[in-house]
Amino acid sequence: MTTHHDRAANPLREGLSNRPMPQPCTVVIFGASGDLTYRKLIPALYNIASDGDLPAALSVVGFARREKTDDSFRNELEEATRKFSRQGINEELWGSFRERIFYHKSEFGDLEGYERLAQRLNALDSARNTRGNRLFYLSVAPSEFGGILEKLAAVGLNNPAEGSWTRVIVEKPFGTDLPSAQTLNSVVNHVFREEDTYRIDHYLGKETAQNIMVLRFANAIFEPLWNHRYIDHVQITAAEPLGVEARGPYYESSGALRDMVQNHLLQLLCLVAMEPPTDLTADSVRDEKVKVVRALRPMKPEDVAHNVVRGQYTNGAVNGREVTSYRAEDRVSPESMTETYVALRLHVDNWRWADVPFYVRVGKRLPKGGTEIAIHFKAAPGVLFNRDSAVGPNVLVIRIQPDEGISLRIQAKRPGASVKIEPVKMDFHYGTSFGKASPEAYERLLLDAMSGDATLFARSDEVECAWRFIDLIEQAWHAHPSPPPLCQYPAGSWGPAEADALLERDGRAWRRM
Amino acid sequence: MGSSLDTQALGFPVELSQLGREIKKLWERESQTSTRASLINFAVFCRGPEAMQASTDLLMEFTRHHACRAILIGAEPDSSQDQIRAWINAHCHLSRAGAKQVCCEQVSFYFEGRTGNRIANVLYANLDSDLPLYLWWQGDFPAPIDVQLWAWVDRLIFDSQSWAQPRQQFSLIREALSSGHSRLVLCDLNWTRSLHLRQAIAQMFDCPENLTLLASLNTVTISHAPGFHSTALLLVGWLAAQLKLELHDSRPDNSQFTAPGGRPVRFVLKQESGRSISRCELHSDTGSLLCQRDTAGDFFRMEIRHQHGDVHHHLLPSGSNAAAPLLLEEIAGGGPHRVYLRALAIAEPFF
Numbered sequence: 121m122t123t124h125h126d127r128a129a130n131p132l133r134e135g136l137s138n139r140p141m142p143q144p145c146t147v148v149i150f151g152a153s154g155d156l157t158y159r160k161l162i163p164a165l166y167n168i169a170s171d172g173d174l175p176a177a178l179s180v181v182g183f184a185r186r187e188k189t190d191d192s193f194r195n196e197l198e199e200a201t202r203k204f205s206r207q208g209i210n211e212e213l214w215g216s217f218r219e220r221i222f223y224h225k226s227e228f229g230d231l232e233g234y235e236r237l238a239q240r241l242n243a244l245d246s247a248r249n250t251r252g253n254r255l256f257y258l259s260v261a262p263s264e265f266g267g268i269l270e271k272l273a274a275v276g277l278n279n280p281a282e283g284s285w286t287r288v289i290v291e292k293p294f295g296t297d298l299p300s301a302q303t304l305n306s307v308v309n310h311v312f313r314e315e316d317t318y319r320i321d322h323y324l325g326k327e328t329a330q331n332i333m334v335l336r337f338a339n340a341i342f343e344p345l346w347n348h349r350y351i352d353h354v355q356i357t358a359a360e361p362l363g364v365e366a367r368g369p370y371y372e373s374s375g376a377l378r379d380m381v382q383n384h385l386l387q388l389l390c391l392v393a394m395e396p397p398t399d400l401t402a403d404s405v406r407d408e409k410v411k412v413v414r415a416l417r418p419m420k421p422e423d424v425a426h427n428v429v430r431g432q433y434t435n436g437a438v439n440g441r442e443v444t445s446y447r448a449e450d451r452v453s454p455e456s457m458t459e460t461y462v463a464l465r466l467h468v469d470n471w472r473w474a475d476v477p478f479y480v481r482v483g484k485r486l487p488k489g490g491t492e493i494a495i496h497f498k499a500a501p502g503v504l505f506n507r508d509s510a511v512g513p514n515v516l517v518i519r520i521q522p523d524e525g526i527s528l529r530i531q532a533k534r535p536g537a538s539v540k541i542e543p544v545k546m547d548f549h550y551g552t553s554f555g556k557a558s559p560e561a562y563e564r565l566l567l568d569a570m571s572g573d574a575t576l577f578a579r580s581d582e583v584e585c586a587w588r589f590i591d592l593i594e595q596a597w598h599a600h601p602s603p604p605p606l607c608q609y610p611a612g613s614w615g616p617a618e619a620d621a622l623l624e625r626d627g628r629a630w631r632r633m
Numbered sequence: 634m635g636s637s638l639d640t641q642a643l644g645f646p647v648e649l650s651q652l653g654r655e656i657k658k659l660w661e662r663e664s665q666t667s668t669r670a671s672l673i674n675f676a677v678f679c680r681g682p683e684a685m686q687a688s689t690d691l692l693m694e695f696t697r698h699h700a701c702r703a704i705l706i707g708a709e710p711d712s713s714q715d716q717i718r719a720w721i722n723a724h725c726h727l728s729r730a731g732a733k734q735v736c737c738e739q740v741s742f743y744f745e746g747r748t749g750n751r752i753a754n755v756l757y758a759n760l761d762s763d764l765p766l767y768l769w770w771q772g773d774f775p776a777p778i779d780v781q782l783w784a785w786v787d788r789l790i791f792d793s794q795s796w797a798q799p800r801q802q803f804s805l806i807r808e809a810l811s812s813g814h815s816r817l818v819l820c821d822l823n824w825t826r827s828l829h830l831r832q833a834i835a836q837m838f839d840c841p842e843n844l845t846l847l848a849s850l851n852t853v854t855i856s857h858a859p860g861f862h863s864t865a866l867l868l869v870g871w872l873a874a875q876l877k878l879e880l881h882d883s884r885p886d887n888s889q890f891t892a893p894g895g896r897p898v899r900f901v902l903k904q905e906s907g908r909s910i911s912r913c914e915l916h917s918d919t920g921s922l923l924c925q926r927d928t929a930g931d932f933f934r935m936e937i938r939h940q941h942g943d944v945h946h947h948l949l950p951s952g953s954n955a956a957a958p959l960l961l962e963e964i965a966g967g968g969p970h971r972v973y974l975r976a977l978a979i980a981e982p983f984f
């Protein structure tokens with residue numbers, strides 16, 4: 121791999137950093153006047169520079185259609201970075217960073233604009249020593265992917281010069297169902313090789329998501345218990361107090377299942393359920409993850425009715441503030457059947473996870489925000505202490521956000537002459553133990569893409585397998601003559617009663633967050 | 634000398650024998666509103682009242698970023714009294730996540746008169762169990778080394794820049810290491826001090842075009858502030874070791890090495906006012922690299938020049954020379970410092 125090759129070639133690198141070393145390159149952002157560029161991408165690049173990890177030779181070219189000069193673009197980005205950078209802005213560093221940013225005005229559909237882009241990139245390569253390495257970031261709606269990629273190929277920008285590389289980062293959503301994902305994959309892979317394609321799932325860039333593998337495979341005490349013999353069930357929750365805000369039209373065409381479960385939550389499930397990879401290369405890790413998605417038990421329409429609850433919020437209150445129903449949100453149909461909540465009971469059909477349900481729930485307008493994974497262990501045999509009253513099981517919770525950390529619930533004796541057992545919580549908070557703020561997910565992901573490490577990006581087969589699974593549910597909801605109902609829940613509650621019943625049927629309950 | 638110990642900042646005094654119990658009480662009082670956090674035992678050894686005060690200030694800063702049990706050990710061997718005094722205190726700050734106070738305890742001891750031989754014993758009795766022990770020894774090591782004290786240390790932190798006789802000090806360390814304490818990792822803050830500089834220089838050679846410059850290197854000039862000669866020497870050692878240069882002719886501040894193909898490489902050290910290392914130039918037959926600390930001191934201005942006319946500039950963070958950030962950098966880095974030991978082996982004869 122180039123990363124290792126380059127590191128070995130530089131004798132002064134030894135012992136200095138175990139971080140991936142980004143290579144000199146030009147990052148070309150399509151959709152550079154968009155929200156994501158201003159809020160996330162440029163602040164992330166600036167923070168990487170501030171940590172001293174940006175290659176000396178790096179340029180950023182923003183591609184969008186509005187009239188702007190390099191200078192006006194830089195000024196706007198400065199304002200945005202001031203607002204969104206996690207470590208503020210240092211005038212001097214920004215002064216040097218802004219000189220690396222350029223604006224290229226063109227319509228996505230205008231071939232001539234790409235020809236000019238190619239010339240400009242060549243000129244930048246010689247002026248800035250970026251060696252013909254290019255990272256194309258498609259920060260645009262998926263409907264634009266095909267057109268942009270086709271034009272990139274038409275002017276040969278997808279083909280790296282001898283000794284250089286070209287890569288493409290694509291944003292979510294990657295498809296809306298299996299056929300569209302397959303089409304997108306074939307469009308992308310027609311122009312870029314799979315190993316040069318980086319599909320963003322920003323959950324994977326989060327520190328705690330990366331810590332799941334460390335927790336499981338660097339601690340000898342967990343892995344022996346990490347199976348159906350000791351684990352009763354797993355709960356994965358992503359709760360949000362926010363509504364759809366300004367994203368009504370997008371959300372209407374997506375819904376909670378496609379927006380969150382197909383990508384983020386299934387990725388978390390994979391990290392929890394996967395077998396240890398043989399090594400930490402991108403493909404070894406992703407091979408194991410894809411096996412999990414393949415092992416998800418497919419659902420027939422009757423299984424969907426039994427194992428999946430979809431809900432939509434009605435009027436209610438969040439944080440003491442009254443909020444309207446989903447159907448009354450801006451640019452949302454008053455008869456909308458889009459789910460803002462979904463709870464699923466999933467099974468991973470392999471030896472390790474036989475008969476261990478994975479309960480996954482995600483929702484908007486819930487009482488509080490947070491993403492976590494809770495591993496509920498089986499209760500200790502009831503022969504000694506828990507003969508009369510049930511002793512609660514051990515629960516290991518991995519908090520992904522906010523307040524990232526890990527906690528373990530164990531049983532302890534309450535002081536006194538009688539044997540009274542009480543659960544106690546051992547808690548580890550990242551923020552408390554490590555004072556240093558974690559880098560933002562986009563920082564890590566951009567660094568990795570510049571360094572050629574695709575471990576934290578989704579591979580085509582992973583994405584397609586996930587859609588294959590999700591499509592069965594979508595079909596049961598939208599293409600079946602008698603679809604399961606869309607349940608309602610008041611905003612500010614923990615979701616529809618039917619979701620509670622889903623677990624109650626199994627003698628279990630959702631974890632209180 | 635002469636100033637007395639200001640005990641206010643050290644917290645409240647406790648009986649040595651009651652220390653464990655008092656710490657427990659401290660946390661019972663604080664536990665309503667705060668969370669206790671600890672990842673390491675961080676012991677700091679210093680001499681005299683002023684150093685106690687300065688170290689307490691530093692620990693307060695340090696614990697904001699790295700949760701630990703801080704153990705401050707002060708010594709005043711010239712005191713007429715033989716006594717050991719102890720205090721406990723908590724350093725609290727608001728956590729990143731918001732509402733909760735995060736607290737780390739500081740246990741302080743002051744060894745007066747002839748009680749210095751009991752440091753190891755007191756330290757071991759007051760470690761937070763199961764956590765690694767990092768010992769930061771300020772100033773010179775006493776001869777002979779207290780082997781018992783070092784036996785349980787995981788990382789020994791020192792600053793060779795502060796030593797008047799570095800060769801003697803390093804030979805003491807070597808002696809202690811040879812007595813079989815393999816777990817001990819040496820952490821020289823004088824090496825950490827040049828971390829950002831080494832990173833900045835290394836980064837310029839991540840670009841393969843620039844590597845030709847290393848392959849035909851002929852002169853390295855390093856400008857250092859008064860008192861930072863040893864920092865510059867470690868840098869010489871680093872470049873020489875990593876580029877596999879052999880020492881040919883050693884003269885103070887102007888030494889000659891030989892590269893693997895027989896090419897001579899000269900290292901020149903210059904003393905200039907400024908902060909630690911202010912400038913480092915690498916000249917070769919094909920171009921040059923200039924790394925210069927900017928006047929405010931926050932960045933290195935890098936300039937790479939190729940013979941064929943290309944010039945590239947870059948700005949990279951230069952880090953801080955203050956004790957707390959250096960310590961944090963050192964602790965975050967971890968590792969066995971093999972590169973340091975190699976650099977030291979080359980630099981030591983020049984000390």
Ligand SMILES: NC(=O)c1ccc[n+]([C@@H]2O[C@H](COP(=O)([O-])OP(=O)(O)OC[C@H]3O[C@@H](n4cnc5c(N)ncnc54)[C@H](OP(=O)(O)O)[C@@H]3O)[C@@H](O)[C@H]2O)c1
Pocket residue numbers: 150151152153154155156157159183184185186226227228229258259260261262291292293
């Ligand atoms: N924003 C987020 O936080 C976020 C989070 C996760 C994923 N994403 C994904 O990231 C992508 C970009 O999101 P965004 O929020 O930045 O979108 P956005 O604010 O709508 O920006 C879209 C960008 O594309 C440009 N554009 C659209 N059509 C064009 C055309 N024909 N020719 C040239 N430029 C054109 C727009 O330029 P004009 O300004 O001239 O219209 C704008 O720069 C989307 O796929 C989104 O799903 C976004």
